Amino acid sequence: MREEQPPYKSSSVYNELRFEGKFCDAIIKVEDVEFPVHKIILCNCTPYFRALFTSWSDPDKQVFNIPGLSPEMMALIIDFAYTGSVSVTEENAVELLMAADQLNVMDIVKICSDFVGEQLCAENCVGIWQFTKVHLSPELRAKAFHYIISNFEQVVLQEEFLQLTVEELDDILERDDLNVQCESTAYEALIKWISHVPAEREQHLIALLSKVSAERYQPETNQWSLIASMHEQRSDASCTTLHSRIYICGGFNGNECLQTAECYNPETDQWTMISPMNSRRRGIGVIAYADHVFAVGGFDGNRRLRTAEAYNPQTNTWNLVSSMLTRRSNFGIEVINNRLFAVGGFNGFTTTFNVEYYDASTNRWFKACDMGIFRSALSCCVVSGHPNLSDYTIPRDSLTCLNVPEEAAEST
Template identity: 40%
Template sequence: MMRLIIEYAYTRSVLVTEDNVGRLLPAADQFCVLGIVQACADFLEARLCLQNCISIWRFTDVYFCPELRCQASRFILQHFEEIGRASQEFLELTLAELCDIIERDNLNVKQEDVVFSSVVRWIAHKPHERKGYLSTVLPKIRLALMNPDYFLNVVKMNSLVKDSYADCKCIILNALRTMCNSRFKTLTSCHYYSPLSRPRLPYAILLAIGGWSGNTPTNVIESYDIQADTWVNVTQKEDNPRAYHGTVYLDGFVYCVGGYDAVEFFSEVCKFDPVTHTWHKVAPMHSRRCYVSVAVLHGCIYAMGGFDGYIRLNSAERYEPKTNQWSLIPPMHEQRSDANATTLHDKVYICGGFNGEHCLSTAEYYCPETNQWTEITPMSGRHSGLGVITYGEEVYVVGGFDGVSRLRSVEAYNPLTNTWRAMPDMIVARSNFGIEVLDDRLFVLGGFNGFTTTFYAECFDEKTNEWCSIQDMGIFRSALSCCVVPGLPNVSEYCTPRDSQKPPLSTYERELQF
């Protein structure tokens, strides 16, 4: 190790390997050779995985590597479900370390029963030593967020809880009381979160950007906090109003493509950095595209069809962020504005739309390998202003306008059989709405219902095969566009504040104020 340090002093380079990093970092730290310390930290960060993240996190308790500690901690929190279920390192955590992890707001779990199961697994590893810790660990779990049946039949009846019931009784009763208060509270009452029911921060947020509100385009950006079922207004002053645009997330940036501001049809493309909250223009498209369809495949953005102010387009182009250049790809078989697109199995699918005369039932896909468009089986009906999204290994087509009325219908395309099948209808008919998949559920937001724009939002869960309502957006709008942004280090800036104990008002409570 000393030889490597001396060689680094002369060459400013060092070879870090899996065999030497465990000894090289302590030696470099002892002699304050910060360049080697950083090289070792970078090496370990690049190799973070489910099997070593906890040991690397604990390593930074001894040696000062703040960025590595932050990344290891974030990795543990983001992958807690897998770590708690299978990691051997997890079983060796101390009580303090376990509590530090599971009490975090940004612990990434879809259901609190995952946390309880992981705690039970940790205690069972050394039962005689750890079963007395249950009353210390249990308050760190958001018990009141659990499904009531799971809480009563699994948690309350667990043998560890029963054996420690004298110590855990108050915790169990508080959880039941909080659960009942939140479940049966009146619509106009003020319900305050307790530590047992405070929602955790989501791993990913859904952004709803721009759209048509009232008689003009809007620049409003709202973020959906799925854990708290709330919308947060995150509009920036420099945001420009736009509608009928496309939005995608790629490599840390949110790209807004084309659109219309009631005066101009855009060829411009802007990207938003959700960490710094700043907008930047990138290379414009070859064509102006309002009512554009966009998708991401293999690190590139595809923009297809649309309306340039004169004609409906069948042209398509591809953007490469590394070169900041758009290049034309072969045109589609159909002129399509008001269509929508998604990607599945290395192909870009585009469905429906309007050709200037008729709403379309046709669909096709682009394969980058062959550089060709191929038509697929048409949909069962005509759809313009529809939603298209990949969900559960199928292409879902949702709602839209058939030339006569707004639609509630949903159908799913199986690329293996080249067939469509009917799915449960949405609760509300709509066209020109936002659509995305978040946490294994399909969300639709806003749109035009045939009479007015709406702020109504709902989601579909393929496990239950049902649609259900979620919290309404803050404003009425159609012609918006959405994307999901995962793993933000500053995700709390896009969520309901967890230190504010009072939750936002329900839709009914907001209506009572007017």
């Protein structure tokens, strides 16, 4: 068990008043349990409650229902807000981290992340890494991933390894620092993963083989060959293909968010730097749309972005387009029926379920039907044969039009 105290301490007087039920100006309700609280104390703990009390609700509202977490976790978070202390155990660490992430209580997220990080082993590192894709904890995610890379030969022997998604296995195999005694280990691990569910996974064999030792596989000649390295190291970037070229944009180089972008030509095996974007972006959404490469949203190192820009390969220029309705990073992006969809993500305060779409013909964003679940660090795909897009979009004539001055329409 661990009890932590962050750099600040709330007054014990407020805590006494809370237990006495005096001067409380709000009730937090979770399921059927009510917690009388002082708004000012919770606002000091997390921007989530500040937004809830000041922006998302009527000023006279007193009872606030909080979904998605248990009364026990809410009690721990409220106690933390008043006392600056929280008890983290093996039994509650993961659930508490999830609740703290939902409410953006970053001090508790860090405390729980540190605690869970100390429990890492070959049996649980994959599950913890997967967990941090949904519940943002960059430090824990990096620590779990480093453990997987450093102890890959032991991790492969565990049941959790077989539960990796194709995208996750791709991320692992492409690492130059993957710790294996010989290259055949990575190949054998890949075959083991595919053999676990061959009917579903055989289709990914060629794509994943191309990531082993950063080599490209030519099925016609049954040969492997190394491909050229990018000009910059980058993680948390995003890429797309347009006109037989691969474009990768933004990301993080370990020190700063990037605004650079580069293009790969598979015929010449060369990466070429293209014009930089107008903004630094990590957790960015990149997709080919309307014969352009669109770079949408992301995080610039200070805040989540609404801005979007489009790259024209013919002129090697980026041009700003209309900004999204919602700030977001680490979201899903896809094009269907000539509309660009932005799905979920993280808005700087919490994971979101909001969905919107962009129409290049009008250079406007429109609301779409929201998801039923909060999602971040997600992926999207288009499934053909389901022409039901109209079920998820709001008719434009049913939306209220707002005249937004150009100078306010977007600088962020």
